[in-house]
Structure formats: C-alpha cells, structure tokens
Amino acid sequence: MSNTHVGWRSHALLLLLAAVFADNFVGRQILAVMIEPIKAEFGVSDTAMGLISGLAFAAVFALLALPAGRLADRMVRTRLLAIACLLWAVATMLCGLAVSFWMLALARMAVAVSESPTTSTSMSIIADLYPPHRRSFAISCFTAAPTFSAVIGLSLGAWVVEHYGWRTAFIVIGMPALMFSTLLAFVVKDPARGRWDLASAHAAHPLQSMGSEARKLWALPAYRCLVMAGGLTTLGSYAIGMWNTSFLVRSHGLSLQHAGLLAGFICGGFAGIGALFSGWLSDHLTRRNPHWQVGIPVIGHVTALSALFAYLLWPNTVWLQLGSVPVPSAMLLCALYSFFSVWWVAPSFNLITQLVPANRRGTAMALQTIISTLLGIGLGPLLAGLLSDALQPAFGIESLRYALLLVSLPVAGAIMLLIRTASHAGQNCYRHVERAA
Numbered sequence: 001m002s003n004t005h006v007g008w009r010s011h012a013l014l015l016l017l018a019a020v021f022a023d024n025f026v027g028r029q030i031l032a033v034m035i036e037p038i039k040a041e042f043g044v045s046d047t048a049m050g051l052i053s054g055l056a057f058a059a060v061f062a063l064l065a066l067p068a069g070r071l072a073d074r075m076v077r078t079r080l081l082a083i084a085c086l087l088w089a090v091a092t093m094l095c096g097l098a099v100s101f102w103m104l105a106l107a108r109m110a111v112a113v114s115e116s117p118t119t120s121t122s123m124s125i126i127a128d129l130y131p132p133h134r135r136s137f138a139i140s141c142f143t144a145a146p147t148f149s150a151v152i153g154l155s156l157g158a159w160v161v162e163h164y165g166w167r168t169a170f171i172v173i174g175m176p177a178l179m180f181s182t183l184l185a186f187v188v189k190d191p192a193r194g195r196w197d198l199a200s201a202h203a204a205h206p207l208q209s210m211g212s213e214a215r216k217l218w219a220l221p222a223y224r225c226l227v228m229a230g231g232l233t234t235l236g237s238y239a240i241g242m243w244n245t246s247f248l249v250r251s252h253g254l255s256l257q258h259a260g261l262l263a264g265f266i267c268g269g270f271a272g273i274g275a276l277f278s279g280w281l282s283d284h285l286t287r288r289n290p291h292w293q294v295g296i297p298v299i300g301h302v303t304a305l306s307a308l309f310a311y312l313l314w315p316n317t318v319w320l321q322l323g324s325v326p327v328p329s330a331m332l333l334c335a336l337y338s339f340f341s342v343w344w345v346a347p348s349f350n351l352i353t354q355l356v357p358a359n360r361r362g363t364a365m366a367l368q369t370i371i372s373t374l375l376g377i378g379l380g381p382l383l384a385g386l387l388s389d390a391l392q393p394a395f396g397i398e399s400l401r402y403a404l405l406l407v408s409l410p411v412a413g414a415i416m417l418l419i420r421t422a423s424h425a426g427q428n429c430y431r432h433v434e435r436a437a
Helices: 008-033 035-042 046-074 077-095 101-115 118-129 132-164 166-174 176-186 210-218 221-252 256-285 292-313 330-341 345-355 358-407 411-425 428-436
Strands: 318-322 325-328
Touching: 008 035, 008 046, 008 077, 008 101, 008 118, 008 132, 008 166, 008 176, 008 221, 008 256, 035 046, 035 101, 035 221, 046 077, 046 101, 046 118, 046 358, 077 101, 077 118, 077 166, 077 176, 118 132, 118 345, 118 358, 132 166, 132 256, 132 345, 166 176, 210 221, 210 358, 221 256, 221 292, 221 330, 221 345, 221 358, 221 411, 256 292, 256 325, 256 330, 256 345, 292 330, 292 345, 292 358, 292 411, 325 330, 345 358
Parallel strands: none
Antiparallel strands: 318 325
C-alpha cells in the first residue's frame, strides 16, 4: 500500500461523482411527476407509462452496462465519465423536444446509453479513493446524493412541470451535466487502481473476454446471492419511487404539486439520511464483527417492508396542514420506510468491492447494475402499471394502492438471499476488511 492518506482531493472527487449520479437520478425520477401530464398529452395508459419510465430505459441500459463496466476496467475512468456526461446532457435535452410518445421513448433509450458507465465507473473509482474500513460511508455519500436529489426532482420538479411544462424540466436537468463533463475531462485525476489492496489479497490477473469474466464472477456464490438480493430489492423500491406521487394524488386526494413536494422532501430526505447513517453504522460495526455488512441490510429490509405495508394501507386522513399543503398521516410511515429502505446499499456495494480484484470492480459493479436495472427500473414500474390496470375494474382509483403492495413482496426474497450470502461468504471474504482496519 503506497499511500495511506485520504486527503481533500479524494473528498472533492467523491463530491463530483455524487453530483453526477444525483443529476442522472433526477433525470430518472422526474418522470414520476410527469406521468399525469404526459398521459394527458399523448393519451396513453398506465402500462405505457410504466414502459417509458422503466423498460425502455432499462433494456438499453442493461444491454450496455457490461461493456461499459469493461471500459471502466480498461481506460482512464475520469475521461470515460466525461464522455458519458456530455452524451447524457444531449440525450436528456432531446427528451424535452419529443413530439410523440415513441419519440420520447427513443430519447429515453439514448439517455440509457449515455448513463450506462456511470455507476460501475464511479464505484471503481471510490474503491481506490478510500480503504475498506472507511468505504461504506464513502459509498453511502455517493448513493445518498440521488435520494437527496429526489427532493429537487419531485418537489421543485413538480413546480417546474406544473408552471412551465414537462419539456422545460428535461432541458433544465440536462444543463449541469455539461459542467460536470468539463471538470472530469480537464481538472480531476484518475486515482491509481488497487491503491488500498493488500499485496496478498486479490492479486490482479490479466483480463479475459467479457463473457468469461462475467461467468467467473457469477460463479462466486456470495457475489451471486448479493447481486440477486439487490435486484429483488430494487424491483419494489423503483416501483414505489416512480408511482408514489401518483399514489398520493389518487388515494390521498393531493394535487400534483403537493404530492411531488411531499414525496420529494419526505421520501428523498429520509432516504438520504438513512443512506448516510447506514454507511456510518456499517463502517463502525464491521470493525467489531464483519458480518454486520449483511446484518444491517437485513434489519433495514424487515423494518422497511413493515412500514411500507402500513403506509400503503393507511386510510386517507390528514395529519397536519403546512400552509396550503395537507400532510396525510400516512407520510409518517412513508418517512420510516424511506429511512430503512436504503440500509442495504452501502454495505452491499462495499462487500462487492471486497469480493473481487481491483481490475475487475468495474465489471462486477456492472453486473450488479444490470440485474438491478432490469428488475428495478425495467420491471418494477412496468409491473406496477400492469397490475394497476388489471386491478382497476375491481378497485377503481384505488387499484394503484394494491398494485404497489403486490410489487413490494419480492423484498422477502432479498432477505433470504442476504442470509445465504452470509453463509456462503463466511469469515474468509471479510478477512480483507479486518486486516485493513
């Protein structure tokens, strides 16, 4: 280990990576407050909106994520992100110029192409910025940025959509990425790969073909269970995130602006706090017992699922009035769900970086992103839309409430897979953390 110092340059690069990820996430989440006006303009169904908010993006993203991860393992990572940011800005602005539903769907696919390297490349960089015993909190800072950005995307975004239209919102979101692209291309420096790896751990081997590398990673039982657990979790969480604003409009009688405001500030704010807290907690507890890297996500899932069921079934009652904004009593349970629902992210991602060599982290995170994207972004919102349409004859306007209940059930499978991850991993895969700490 040539350098054990974590300085301000590491923190500054982490902040920039988090800003890029946050802008990307706002580009995804802003559709949550656009569902109703886009439906009205193009005359499409909930299923069609589930398609454009999920599968149209996820299919392309998943197709390109693995090649993007391989690029992250082979080329200068900051330059790769600079190119991705530039293309993302252009594609996002094109969404605002769409004149038909299918043109908008194609523009969303272009966004997916440009966004595909972001997560895997950023996680590879973060693993070289911080040692394992400080990495969970660093990852939580990165992953909390999008949840905090939901405050902007759902609250301020709802205001922009209501007053200036959904097309203007897309153009505004795309502009910051131009600045990020410039900084990544000309200002920041790519950190050395494997900076914190112990000499005896994860010795780097020459990279093989993309398919061969993917098969080798998937053959690791602990990695496979961990990735599948993340995928099942995102199946429900992305559906809730995408449809929660519409749920508040339909089942709690809120206006689009008020629903977006509450969903943004309460869900985004508490999820961001929960992500930061779980990362801090993981770094502190795993120094004493490395198995907390799995234990913390399990506790989070059990608590979040209980709170979510109560939230979705809570009757339409008002807790308090904040100016002109009525706050439903159910939002207290939504805040509890949001806080615990993200407890799995930082510990799980940290564990992935420890299970694979430094020159394979981009590919490993890409595989994780593919599974989460296909099940979460791709299937989650679409399945919720399909179930909502199917249940409408029986439940009318309340059909979305029960659709979200059903689509959240796979989290129980994620809990079982996390327990299996712990049994497969054992003490050996945690030894790197113990020695580094």
